């Protein structure tokens with residue numbers, strides 16, 4: 001009698017043949033994926049008749065078997081039985097768990113799609129072997145009847161499961177760019193995802209073996225760290241390596257020209273758009289809710305800045321944050337003047353409660369204020385602290401609380417991912433003498449965050465079915481990308497040093513335009529960053 005196979009859920013490929021790149025044959029593509037490290041395969045065929053489905057399943061199993069990888073059949077118990085597949089995956093509207101178990105017996109794997117805590121608990125008590133939690137984000141492969149869960153929704157389900165003996169994978173809109181964020185944020189107190197289920201990013205890859213290697217490496221990194229420590233410990237990477245990463249990423253912004261949608265204040269709107277262009281990205285400043293929704297489908301990143309508070313704009317910003325999260329886009333928030341007035345305190349509290357940010361970046365007064373460390377703002381000007389340990393605690397605590405990267409600007413900038421804190425020491429005092437230099441720093445973070453994503457050419461605005469074309473670069477191996485993005489403020493601050501040195505710069509007016517020129521020059525010749533960048537890790541208790 002067969003025994004239930006031991007399953008490694010690290011990288012679960014769910015097939016969708018319609019997404020294969022031109023010239024790619026399904027079984028050859030599948031074999032490349034298995035070579036690259038796919039650990040579990042689900043054959044999903046929604047429109048195939050029974051006989052051809054069985055034929056395809058048989059051929060698929062011949063290959064999966066060679067790689068010792070279990071084959072799961074989506075929905076169709078009869079097909080699974082016909083080819084002696086290792087298991088069946090069912091959704092909430094398919095056959096019940098008990099019925100499937102009756103048909104396929106105790107030694108086969110059953111997976112269930114779940115979208116909330118109740119469905120997860122029912123599946124666990126019904127004896128599911130694994131849960132497919134999703135959709136995490138919008139996905140081109142499935143019409144969603146429910147709103148995507150986001151990373152927070154996945155985490156809530158995992159936490160409610162406690163120590164239940166069931167494996168978990170997340171599914172829906174997962175790509176190489178958002179996998180680190182998903183794995184890091186859902187690994188809390190010993191409970192973590194056992195793997196990820198991926199459709200488009202693998203099925204549409206022109207280099208499936210490499211893509212799978214990249215995915216599997218990232219997932220293993222987090223699963224191993226979590227197994228050791230309960231919560232993954234992030235190491236302080238060599239700052240030289242981080243600087244090299246910045247230098248490599250700078251030209252990719254211009255090559256890819258990602259769209260960076262801003263809803264920013266009406267003082268800095270022009271400078272923000274020009275700084276975006278200076279780096280080679282594409283700005284769009286739009287506030288209408290209909291625009292916001294369409295743009296979320298094509299954005300590289302969303303920059304939100306609450307500098308000039310207005311109720312209609314605030315509503316558009318909350319909508320923009322939520323829409324962009326459901327598309328897996330980085331969302332960068334600048335809480336300008338967040339604690340300066342009662343209205344602003346209420347508005348910033350609303351943002352922090354209703355939105356999920358990738359990065360929060362403010363000046364010292366704003367960040368200390370939001371962290372409850374006594375920061376003040378005189379209007380939008382910062383009243384900070386000279387005490388480095390208070391600055392470090394503020395960014396770290398706020399980052400931990402909101403599960404994102406937090407940066408605080410000033411003479412020295414402090415950035416944290418909730419564990420580590422890095423200090424960035426570049427910059428020039430003239431930065432404080434022009435308005436909007438902090439807002440420009442937020443724009444720069446947005447451009448870098450966006451550079452790792454871009455949509456396939458020809459993808460039209462409003463079409464949610466486009467396939468993400470994930471930039472395959474060294475950064476796919478760099479599990480710290482979300483954190484490192486923030487260190488890109490260094491680029492702006494080096495530009496400020498170069499601008500301030502220029503003979504034609506006489507004061508704030510000439511400095512302002514020289515700053516955009518120097519940012520542009522740096523984006524074309526980023527090697528200058530190597531000798532100029534100054535950053536150091538803080539040792540914290």
Ligand SMILES: Nc1ncnc2c1ncn2[C@@H]1O[C@H](COP(=O)(O)OP(=O)(O)OP(=O)(O)O)[C@@H](O)[C@H]1O
Nearest residue numbers: 363409410411427428429431432435436437438439
């Ligand atoms: N005195 C200084 N010396 C060096 N760099 C500085 C100094 N003041 C600010 N900076 C740099 O200028 C940028 C803006 O920081 P700041 O804290 O002034 O932002 P802000 O108050 O949000 O600006 P704004 O509201 O005008 O947009 C950051 O990149 C920061 O590193």
Ligand SMILES: Cc1ncsc1CCO
Nearest residue numbers: 265267307308336380436
């Ligand atoms: C001066 C000013 N007022 C509201 S926003 C802003 C730009 C700098 O944050």
